[in-house]
Amino acid sequence: MYLLNESEVIRDIGRLDRAWSEPETFVFLSDRSGVPIEWVEQRMALFPESFREGHFVLMTSGSTGRPKLVVGLRKRAERLAAALHVVQDSEPAKETAVLLPLTYCYAFVNQWLWARLKGRKLVLTAGFGQPDAVLKTLAEAKDCLLCLVGAMLPMFAAHIPEGVSFPGVARLHFAGGRFPQEKLGAILRYFPNARIFNNYGCAEAMPRLTMRSLEESNEAANIGRPIPGVEMKVGDTGEMLFRSEYGAVGMCDDGGLFALGENDWIPTGDLGEQLDGGCWRIKGRTNEVFKRFGEKISLLQLLETVQTQWRGQAAFYRECDLSGEDGHVLVLAPEATKGQVQEILRAFRQSHPRTHWPLRVESIVTMPTLPNGKVDYGALAASEGKTIHWRQRI
């Protein structure tokens, strides 16, 4: 078993191809994970002999902020990439441009592994760290498959000149968070020829569980149907559980290493329900639904209220109020005006009882994000330079 750094792979993509072909298990790590190598090496020492060949290991902190190594079986990942090719009708795509970190399971499977298996061209970029290169890559794209997370859309708005579009993008996938339904107008302007898909999964799924095409629903929370080989059900507490022939075979975190059995039902970390017609709908993260003064609070629902009035980014972090009761703080990015905040507060008053209102409304120039583009909730609570627009005084 050995470590493979993202920077090493960016310099020579063949390094990843060779690692995939060789039997020895490798741990593919981002240079920006912030997790000490010693932590990783200590976890690697826990791996049994059966995991030391034919596997690959990625690191995730997902939305929890706690690092976790996820162990995948290469054969399973290849089967998933092949299945995605079919259900996402990817045959017309001749290349894929990578704007996300390649160590992100989404980019790793949906793009790198897909390109390898299907003989497609892989175009690496440094993401919006080098916006001019992104612009050039997308402008030159031809029959291109692109994977994005919704949190990247503000970067398009910031770096892509108005009126510029990318007709060479033929397939556009969103994953890694809520589908940005309210930004659809802008997405269609950027990518007028793309077929658009909402993808859903989690690290334990390695990473894909369901998929829906844009046309199937106009609801952001609709994640579509399980892909062939995936079963889903709702657990006793409303949490969505899955069983997948592509899923991870092991996980390793501060609590040690544990194997995931083929027949285990694994929690996705989200609450959900199956809709008529077979599609699934997310009702919130398990840690985003909580009781406040005895009332059930769903941060996902509150976010939907915010987004009726706010076109920028919005996120909640959890905080107790002065009485010690669980509460939540709303953060907007970029900086909001007094009038914009008033509109959001008006929407809260009209749609929710006071127990659902945030303890504060804050705004910040840029939302702190993890390398995978998701909001860094740990940093969000501690971020300096936030403006407090309103507070409940409780």
Added chain:
Amino acid sequence: MGNREKLKDLFVDVFLIEPSEFRFDLTREEVNTWDSLGVVSMAVGIQETFGYHMRPEEAVAIKGVGDIIKVLESKGILFE
């Protein structure tokens, strides 16, 4: 800014009512956001704005804006 304006601004902020909805004879029954948490929020706001710490029984007994003015005026905080 006078105390009347300060009280109006506080009400608008605590109960998220429109400025045009505010009246000095407004009662608790007329404001659907004037619930038990609103009472606490209002009491904290009064302390921050007028420096008077309202006792819980005082805060709960208030039936309208006029009662707040009466309590504050009894403490020497005038609204004329």
